[in-house]
Amino acid sequence: MPITPTTNGGLELLCDSKKIHNVNIEQQNGEGKLIMKDLLSWVRTNLIKERPEMFMKGDTVRPGVLVLVNDCDWELSGQLDTSLEEKDVVVFISTLHGG
Amino acid sequence: MSASEILRELDSLKDAKAKIEHKISALEAQLREINLRNDAAPTNGSSHPSSYPTNGLTQDMIHRYSRHLMLPSFGVEGQANLLKSSILVVGAGGLGASALLYFAAAGVGRLGIVDHDVVELNNMHRQVIHTEAYVGKPKVKSAGAACRSVNSSIEVVEHQEALRTSNALEILSKYDIIVDATDNAPTRYLISDCCVVLGKPLVSGAALGMEGQLTVYNYKGGPCYRCLFPLPPPRTACQSCAEGGVLGVVPGIIGCLQALEAIKIAAAVGEPLSGRMLLLDALSGRIRIVKIRGRSTHCEACGENATFTQQKFREFDYEKFTETPLRVPPLKLNLLPSESRISSKEYSEIVLKKEPHVLVDVRPAHHFKIVSLPKSLNIPLSTLEGRLPEISSALKKEEKDSGLVSGSGGGAQLYVVCRRGNDSQRAVQCLQKMGFTSAKDIVGGLESWAYNVDPKFPTY
Numbered sequence: 187m188p189i190t191p192t193t194n195g196g197l198e199l200l201c202d203s204k205k206i207h208n209v210n211i212e213q214q215n216g217e218g219k220l221i222m223k224d225l226l227s228w229v230r231t232n233l234i235k236e237r238p239e240m241f242m243k244g245d246t247v248r249p250g251v252l253v254l255v256n257d258c259d260w261e262l263s264g265q266l267d268t269s270l271e272e273k274d275v276v277v278f279i280s281t282l283h284g285g
Numbered sequence: 286m287s288a289s290e291i292l293r294e295l296d297s298l299k300d301a302k303a304k305i306e307h308k309i310s311a312l313e314a315q316l317r318e319i320n321l322r323n324d325a326a327p328t329n330g331s332s333h334p335s336s337y338p339t340n341g342l343t344q345d346m347i348h349r350y351s352r353h354l355m356l357p358s359f360g361v362e363g364q365a366n367l368l369k370s371s372i373l374v375v376g377a378g379g380l381g382a383s384a385l386l387y388f389a390a391a392g393v394g395r396l397g398i399v400d401h402d403v404v405e406l407n408n409m410h411r412q413v414i415h416t417e418a419y420v421g422k423p424k425v426k427s428a429g430a431a432c433r434s435v436n437s438s439i440e441v442v443e444h445q446e447a448l449r450t451s452n453a454l455e456i457l458s459k460y461d462i463i464v465d466a467t468d469n470a471p472t473r474y475l476i477s478d479c480c481v482v483l484g485k486p487l488v489s490g491a492a493l494g495m496e497g498q499l500t501v502y503n504y505k506g507g508p509c510y511r512c513l514f515p516l517p518p519p520r521t522a523c524q525s526c527a528e529g530g531v532l533g534v535v536p537g538i539i540g541c542l543q544a545l546e547a548i549k550i551a552a553a554v555g556e557p558l559s560g561r562m563l564l565l566d567a568l569s570g571r572i573r574i575v576k577i578r579g580r581s582t583h584c585e586a587c588g589e590n591a592t593f594t595q596q597k598f599r600e601f602d603y604e605k606f607t608e609t610p611l612r613v614p615p616l617k618l619n620l621l622p623s624e625s626r627i628s629s630k631e632y633s634e635i636v637l638k639k640e641p642h643v644l645v646d647v648r649p650a651h652h653f654k655i656v657s658l659p660k661s662l663n664i665p666l667s668t669l670e671g672r673l674p675e676i677s678s679a680l681k682k683e684e685k686d687s688g689l690v691s692g693s694g695g696g697a698q699l700y701v702v703c704r705r706g707n708d709s710q711r712a713v714q715c716l717q718k719m720g721f722t723s724a725k726d727i728v729g730g731l732e733s734w735a736y737n738v739d740p741k742f743p744t745y
């Protein structure tokens with residue numbers, strides 16, 4: 187399934203400074219369904235190159251990281267259970283504090 | 286004239302200039318008072334009415350804000366609301382600089398500024414409200430003077446202090462709208478909680494590197510900062526502009542957008558950016574506006590069962606909660622025993638005496654490119670463990686070049702330096718563990734070199 191995870195707000199530094207990742211992910215269960223939980227572990231394994239604790243804590247993202255599925259907070263679509271469609275844009279962004 | 290004489294003369298001239306400027310603004314204010322009173326008084330012998338119906342705006346106001354008044358979606362009502370409003374900007378840095386200038390220009394009736402810091406030369410690339418004349422002086426004084434010079438008809442209030450749980454309720458309660466233009470996580474939680482307790486809308490902006498973020502919290506039932514971020518991020522995830530760098534115009538843009546949102550709320554026009562967040566990626570030229578969660582029923586500050594009161598706010602330990610100090614003093618680690626450390630002065634003696642040694646600079650490569658000490662070897666801390674052989678061979682080469690026998694205890698010494706003397710201690714700890722038992726770090730790093738040895742060494 188073609189999908190575009192994007193890392194911003196400093197998280198790109200964990201992925202060789204790359205922000206936009208056009209990737210193709212095999213469906214995890216035979217039903218042809220992909221949920222955020224699957225994508226998260228895929229990103230953790232395949233895109234995060236250093237300091238994984240800066241990206242995840244337990245089985246979800248670490249505090250201070252917002253997850254947006256098609257420009258919408260994943261809290262509104264079921265967090266880890268959000269199901270993904272082809273060509274969805276998923277943004278992982280670390281909140282900034284500077285000024 | 287010698288340099289010190291010129292400096293003394295400059296100081297006394299600047300002092301005199303400040304006194305004269307103070308006198309001028311006092312007299313101008315006096316004159317405005319008199320003119321206002323005269324405007325209000327009936328004009329004798331004239332057949333015209335003493336006052337025209339103008340919705341409470343004076344002749345000067347109508348002239349000054351005419352381009353606002355002509356806007357159908359803003360108009361007299363919007364401007365009159367703005368003139369009656371009060372806005373507090375916490376932080377007169379990169380975000381506050383542009384926000385404050387627009388607030389003053391637009392005619393916010395009472396404009397408060399909170400900041401404890403002084404203006405530094407390395408602020409000026411982004412904090413465009415400050416001028417060179419104010420380097421070394423308090424930011425609130427500088428920003429206050431700039432706001433008054435833009436618009437002398439508004440009230441500007443300077444709060445020259447850091448925001449703490451002990452003063453925040455008192456300061457914030459005097460304003461209608463709060464603008465978070467600060468630079469650290471604990472202050473952001475502190476401001477948000479205080480706004481929840483006091484029921485004030487909060488216009489929050491942040492910028493770092495090439496990115497910026499903006500949203501409005503606690504506005505008409507919308508989420509607060511804690512609804513979005515119930516748990517603080519790890520300490521290492523919170524870089525400041527001083528650590529990570531920032532392109533000056535980026536906080537400028539976010540500050541302008543904060544001004545826009547606060548002005549909309551104050552004037553009661555348009556749709557504030559509540560429940561939505563603006564994300565700016567300046568490098569790729571992308572702006573996203575995303576939908577964020579609403580108020581969380583479980584939120585500790587604003588949720589249904591929240592018991593966050595003024596009393597609880599006063600007692601809350603924000604530094605402990607975020608594991609970050611409220612005022613961001615340069616972190617000063619002390620990890621090593623004194624025999625594993627040397628001062629920058631001692632190191633300069635070693636250089637002068639040409640004692641055989643290797644100096645490893647553990648800063649990131651892009652920092653090393655800015656400036657470095659002669660003959661230092663750049664091995665960034667993050668790559669140190671994998672590059673130990675380079676250090677071994679550098680030591681051997683130094684010993685060979687200076688005719689020493691290696692391994693006899695009288696071999697070449699190993700010193701480590703970084704920007705401020707924290708990473709160099711971490712590096713020495715690591716080196717000692719890996720067998721370089723005599724490694725020492727230079728206390729205070731390159732900043733100490735510049736301060737104590739060579740004032741001509743550039744700092745950043």
Ligand SMILES: [Zn+2]
Binds near residue numbers: 511585
């Ligand atoms: Zn809340």
